[in-house]
Amino acid sequence: MKNLIIILSIIGLLLTIIPSFLVFSKYIEPATSKILMFIGTLIWFLTAPFWLNKSTEKSEI
Amino acid sequence: MSESTGLIAKLNAINEYERQPIPENKLRGWKKFIGTYAGEHTAGTEFVLGPLFVAHGATAIDLVTGLLIGNILAVLSWAFFTGRIAVKTRLTLYYQLEKIAGSKFTLLYNLVNAGLFCFLAGAMIAVSATAVGIPFNLEMPTLTDVLPNSLGWVLTVFAIGTITTIVAMFGFEQVSKFANIAAPWMIMVFIAAAVGVLPRLGINSISDFWPVAQETIWSGVPLEGQSKFTFWHIMFFAWFCNMAMHIGMADLSILRYAKKWTAGFSTASGVFLGHYIAWIASGILYSLFLLESNNSLTFAPGPIAYEAAGIAGAICVVIAGWTTANPTLYRAGLAIQSINPNWKTWKVTLFVGLFTTIAACFPALVMQLLEFVALYGLILMPLGAVIFIDVYYMERWGLRSNYASLSGKKLNPAVAFTWVVTLGFCLALNLLMGIEIFFLGLPGWFIAVIAYLVFSKLFQKPLVSSAYLQETIAEKELN
Numbered sequence: 001m002k003n004l005i006i007i008l009s010i011i012g013l014l015l016t017i018i019p020s021f022l023v024f025s026k027y028i029e030p031a032t033s034k035i036l037m038f039i040g041t042l043i044w045f046l047t048a049p050f051w052l053n054k055s056t057e058k059s060e061i
Numbered sequence: 062m063s064e065s066t067g068l069i070a071k072l073n074a075i076n077e078y079e080r081q082p083i084p085e086n087k088l089r090g091w092k093k094f095i096g097t098y099a100g101e102h103t104a105g106t107e108f109v110l111g112p113l114f115v116a117h118g119a120t121a122i123d124l125v126t127g128l129l130i131g132n133i134l135a136v137l138s139w140a141f142f143t144g145r146i147a148v149k150t151r152l153t154l155y156y157q158l159e160k161i162a163g164s165k166f167t168l169l170y171n172l173v174n175a176g177l178f179c180f181l182a183g184a185m186i187a188v189s190a191t192a193v194g195i196p197f198n199l200e201m202p203t204l205t206d207v208l209p210n211s212l213g214w215v216l217t218v219f220a221i222g223t224i225t226t227i228v229a230m231f232g233f234e235q236v237s238k239f240a241n242i243a244a245p246w247m248i249m250v251f252i253a254a255a256v257g258v259l260p261r262l263g264i265n266s267i268s269d270f271w272p273v274a275q276e277t278i279w280s281g282v283p284l285e286g287q288s289k290f291t292f293w294h295i296m297f298f299a300w301f302c303n304m305a306m307h308i309g310m311a312d313l314s315i316l317r318y319a320k321k322w323t324a325g326f327s328t329a330s331g332v333f334l335g336h337y338i339a340w341i342a343s344g345i346l347y348s349l350f351l352l353e354s355n356n357s358l359t360f361a362p363g364p365i366a367y368e369a370a371g372i373a374g375a376i377c378v379v380i381a382g383w384t385t386a387n388p389t390l391y392r393a394g395l396a397i398q399s400i401n402p403n404w405k406t407w408k409v410t411l412f413v414g415l416f417t418t419i420a421a422c423f424p425a426l427v428m429q430l431l432e433f434v435a436l437y438g439l440i441l442m443p444l445g446a447v448i449f450i451d452v453y454y455m456e457r458w459g460l461r462s463n464y465a466s467l468s469g470k471k472l473n474p475a476v477a478f479t480w481v482v483t484l485g486f487c488l489a490l491n492l493l494m495g496i497e498i499f500f501l502g503l504p505g506w507f508i509a510v511i512a513y514l515v516f517s518k519l520f521q522k523p524l525v526s527s528a529y530l531q532e533t534i535a536e537k538e539l540n
Binding site: 013016017020023026034038041044045048052053 | 238241242243245246249250252253255256257259260265370371372373374376
């Protein structure tokens with residue numbers, strides 16, 4: 001389950017960054033890119049809290 | 062009341078080793094620090110600093126090389142200054158300073174630090190306000206604005222300031238966790254926003270980038286009313302923007318957990334993501350704004366990020382500003398509270414929050430962020446120099462390290478005079494010789510070193526050993 005959430009988080013991050021490169025390469029329009037980035041943002045913030053802070057807590061820094 | 066007690070309990074847990082060296086089993090490898098620093102240096106300030114280089118007319122080659130060399134020097138400072146001392150003493154800056162300078166001096170240091178924290182938090186509240194104001198069609202401040210330009214701006218700043226203050230009063234740990242989660246996403250938004258607007262700047266292939274960077278993005282022409290930045294400005298700024306943390310030793314608190322001093326090199330993750338890629342990215346966004354607005358003097362990171370990356374961009378500005386403002390405000394509250402530990406944390410934070418929010422209403426705080434960041438490092442730098450000399454060289458000069466602790470003094474005058482003389486010297490260089498604030502840190506450090514040695518020679522008195530002291534007291538009691 002944890003691995004699945006991590007994969008979803010990575011997909012969220014990729015959805016945040018890849019669309020802009022597709023805009024640069026003229027595969028998609030900026031408007032589409034902005035929607036995909038927003039979806040990526042939602043996925044990241046809905047999934048990352050389930051695994052990211054756990055390793056941070058252990059670091060005690 | 063129970064939430065407040067819980068918060069205090071949590072804070073006590075965080076501060077577990079504030080007055081003792083870190084135990085061996087709590088030490089961490091360098092990989093842990095890569096994540097910590099990468100998150101810490103991608104913040105709300107990046108949305109302002111990158112564009113200000115454009116506004117100050119930096120050229121592309123000066124920016125790329127100045128940031129590269131300045132950031133390398135910053136990483137070396139973290140490793141060779143902070144890292145080495147951190148693993149040698151394994152104490153926080155505050156406790157180390159208390160041992161050297163005394164508890165009264167540390168109080169003064171905390172107050173100055175709190176004031177600087179307030180202004181930094183205020184600038185970040187203002188940055189968030191530029192994004193929150195988008196749906197309300199808020200009139201944004203301009204580069205030359207000093208006073209608030211509209212009632213709407215004041216109301217927006219107060220709304221964000223109120224939320225930030227309330228959260229700082231009750232939820233520091235949650236914000237800290239949220240900031241950790243947001244950090245990787247934020248750097249993605251920075252990069253994505255910049256890459257997505259490249260075609261609008263006329264960059265349609267990688268080979269187009271450098272000519273456009275030179276001619277359009279960092280053209281070398283400062284905006285109206287802005288001073289001209291050279292390679293040296295950029296290099297010294299990149300080196301000294303975190304001077305308080307490395308040469309000023311504030312990061313002893315973090316690096317004291319490191320197994321080896323080489324963990325200081327892990328700061329490269331933070332500076333090269335936050336102070337290189339993010340500054341270049343935010344500079345690109347601002348340059349596009351200038352191009353499309355015919356060099357408008359409006360300066361608002363929120364609308365600029367929204368235009369480039371849509372809702373994700375606007376959210377990024379709000380989160381970046383807020384996650385920087387919130388812990389900063391909280392730390393300011395703690396620093397003020399050190400005057401009287403009996404004061405309630407929430408009351409102090411409320412007072413600090415109100416002061417910070419009023420400061421945030423003044424756009425000058427954001428527009429002068431380059432100068433403020435440089436001043437912040439400069440003010441705290443002399444105490445880093447004092448710690449450096451005290452840890453390494455005092456014994457060699459026949460002087461005592463940790464003099465306040467050994468002598469029982471609450472204020473070591475050698476440290477106080479060093480601070481005053483160093484800052485006075487830097488002020489004189491600025492006022493009499495016209496040397497800009499970005500360049501004062503380097504000569505200032507050498508002055509601080511010399512001043513501390515000279516004043517220590519003057520003020521240190523031979524100390525009697527504690528065994529002798531106890532013997533004398535016992536004898537007196539017998540008589």
